[in-house]
Amino acid sequence: EKTVYWLEKAVTVAENETQKKTFEILIDYYKTGDLKKWDEYNIQWVTDTAALVDAVNGFIEDYGDPLNYKAAFESIVSFKDLEATKRIGAISKEAQWFEDNSPIMDEHKKKNVTGISAKVITVAVMSGDASPSPPIGINLPNANWIRKDHGSKSVTLGNIVDSYNKASASNGFLEEFAYSKEEIERAKKYGDLSGNLHTDMHEVIGHASGQINPGIGTPGQTLKGYASTIEETRADLVALYYLLDPKLIEIGVMPSIEVGKTEYDGQMLNGLMTQLARIKLGDDITQAHMRNRQLISKWAYETGKENNVIEFKKRDGKTFVVINDYEKLREIFGQQLKEIQRITSEGDFEAAKNLVETYGVKIDQELHKEVLERYGKLKIAPYAGFINPKLVPVYEGDKIVDVKIEYPEDFTEQMMFYSKQYSLLPTYN
Template sequence: MKKVAYLAAALSVTLAACSPAKDNNESTASTADGNKNLYSLVDGAESRLDIYTPFTLTSDLSGFSENQKKMIAKLIDAAELMNDLFWRQAYPGDKATLLSAVKGDVREFTRLNYGPWDRLNGDKPFLTGFGEKPAGANFYPTDMTKEEFEAADFAGKTSLYTLVRRDENGKLYSIPYSEAYSEQLQKAADALREAATYAENKAFANYLNMRADALLSNDYQKSDFAWMEMQDNPVDIVIGPIETYEDQLYGYRAAFEAYVLIKDKVWSEKLAKYAQYLPELQRNLPVSEEYKAETPGSNAQLNAYDAVYYAGHANAGGKTIAINLPNDEEVQLEKGTRRLQLKNAMRAKFDKILVPIANQLIVPEQRDNITFNAFFANTMFHEVAHGLGIKNTLDGKGTVRHALKEHASALEEGKADILGLYMVTQLFEKGVLTEGKLEDYYTTFLASIFRSVRFGASDAHGKANMVRFNYFADRGAFSRNAEGQYSVNMAKMREAMNSLSNKILTLQGDGDYQGAAELFAKMGVINDTLRADLERLKDANIPVDITFVQGKQQLGLAE
């Protein structure tokens, strides 16, 4: 049962949502929002306030011209606007009122979570006066049931880029993001267009103008194609409504986010050779032919970057350290995808989190197998693996994403993880991947499960890791000694890797919603032994994730 204060908030939001000129964040403050004395930490939440460790995002801009620096500053201006847009999608209340009612570390924790729910603790409320987070966040009316939604018939019902609201008669309808958020999207578009005037790379300038158009038109595919056609731009920005993880009701709606990136040319050149092997790896996937009949685009790009700004969904809770985009299935099949490895953020997680975890949970004799090169490769091939497998169900009824609904994101992350390890194995044995030993990649992979499983059941990556941990445990892929330390069994891990790959690809190709639900219900749980081991990490003060000190000042671009 939801708390009274939260029900009052939901009622206020729902009534406000009846006006097509407003989205929920423009409503009058709710009863809960209006009582500034209401908000205090729930029991046990104080220990969560220090689960993030700070890391400064910066990069060497000494080789850039003054115009390029002005361009980067404008890209950050555009990215910053995604923060407030994501707040409006994630939280069915008033951001300013909520933040004014909390102070100090609690306010900062609220900012990190874009609301009163702890993203790395199963979305549990950490402030009094709030019940469970709506599964549909603020994409749908908070009182809407699945039965009501599925019975309704209206334009834009399953669109990536619309909000679902009620009209004056209570009927459901959709409103495009470009209309609901027109004022801020116009500001973001203006910033991108001004950045384009400073760009020295013509293809990048063209992309910025097209992406600005997309923000205002709700049509993102043309700019996705333009983004795929860029090859040598030293600066990049990923911006707009992109991932659907925030919509845990259906996985239909995309959330606003942004990354501003500086290319690491040396590391990017090292990665370029791997893309040519994608067709061969697709053909050799451990699954029946019909589940790998699609051919990934041949224009796949692998590059490494310094991230200098994260915003919106990208900055909420656990931080992404690699990107595989675009998500549009048509663009993927025609052009492939771009895989962006965020090397500086990746290094921060390796040094500050993964190595300390390994020192606690991996047997001493295998700790030397925990290497940054293996962590980088496993993460990179996770993103590459998103392009493998199947995007459309075998029955011809549509995409895997629509068939699996709210389970699609977590299953796709599970696929990418396990196929990433499969790709590492194949390329290592072909002599293409030459750094270290295969044991390095497998042991680092196991340690990474412990890192990601701490993200909790509300996070798609965390949920996927719980499934994989339990699946591996059942098949003896690792063992645990009396001291609570884990060791990899190379042969059994390989067997488990192949059988789990087969299972996930089959679920996706069949569009098997019930099968995916059963997999997560059975395997997507933390058992008592693992929970106790994760508590040891907490007792050792190992952070769960990183948070960023970032902006123009950190780059020497402050006006």
């Protein structure tokens, strides 16, 4: 009821007719629960590329459900960052080139990549599953048939990414975990850009690439509990494969291949070691994105072992991850992408299960213990939560003339305020 109330208000101030109709269809969906209305809403939402202000609203992502059926509610209101959108626009313009030159099998490539709309946004308000720890990128709708026939929107959350970058700039992480001075200097010079490009390529090209074979069900139906991990692996591998491609220099979004090397360093270090700081000693990896990162890294390490492509090195009793051959690693990422796309396109459940269970779940306990000890000394929180702005209307009579931005004193105060103000359901059944 509350969501519909505010959506009805939004209809009266919509930027254009397309956005107005989008809100009206979403209201109809909430009132009727008709899933056809949800599809209609998503198709309408994708077509609105002109509005500066946009919203994501609904029960969307199913990462929290092992069966990939039950979605969690989220809402994000944002406005477009026009300058930063130029970078992501240069990438989306070349979507067909990336598809045509992908290492995946020809029968799994889209012949005509449909309308990928890409932008960088500044988030104004976020709630539900998107808060207090939001994503850094969004690619919607999730329905493959809508993406194929009507296109998709790829969004990078610019101010969220910027906040993460600034928070990690001087926390001692690089000095503790990077093996060489060269690696540290490269990360400081190119780390922000490499991360942004990875997100852009993941969202804009990765999720929108490839196609499912005729007669094969959706990944949720065919790959079941492994669908989310396989899909995130697929999008990450597209990004990683192209981050060492001169094409990104040619289109003006990357100054040097060194940017790609920076992201390769970060991927392997995070996937093989540092993300383990988020997990309790003795536990397995359960979260889809974390499984994906370890799957890629561990699989790449094992594949390249004979040629010493990636190496664990010891120094002063500490373990480090070192890439000895970046070009060979790129080839491995290409091989991985080909297989992951095949699994997705053919709905190969057993192959998906085998890869995820072999590389993405189990943890080396000795290495895990070491990571926790080293991470603990840095006093870095493994997860980041955001304090959201409180938008307070300023009235003259009964007319809103301005919006004042206020912030709570701290994170706890914010969460207590949300609990008091927005606990709309009873605490009993």
